[in-house]
Amino acid sequence: MECTNFKQNLQKCNCSYPGCPRKGKCCECLSYHRSRGELPACYFTEAQERTWNRSIEYFMKSR
Numbered sequence: 001m002e003c004t005n006f007k008q009n010l011q012k013c014n015c016s017y018p019g020c021p022r023k024g025k026c027c028e029c030l031s032y033h034r035s036r037g038e039l040p041a042c043y044f045t046e047a048q049e050r051t052w053n054r055s056i057e058y059f060m061k062s063r
Helices: 006-012 026-035 056-061
Strands: none
Touching: none
């Protein structure tokens, strides 16, 4: 899938997972994480994101 906003998305993407094939490809990232019952990195603060815990439960506890 070609992402027309890839360069813009990449500048804002806070995913710190090394070699993530979905970095900057928001539609692929959302689809991937939703299929796993998770949220993407952009829902979390920088410190929370670095835990790589993408669970909805973790997100709700951090609010």
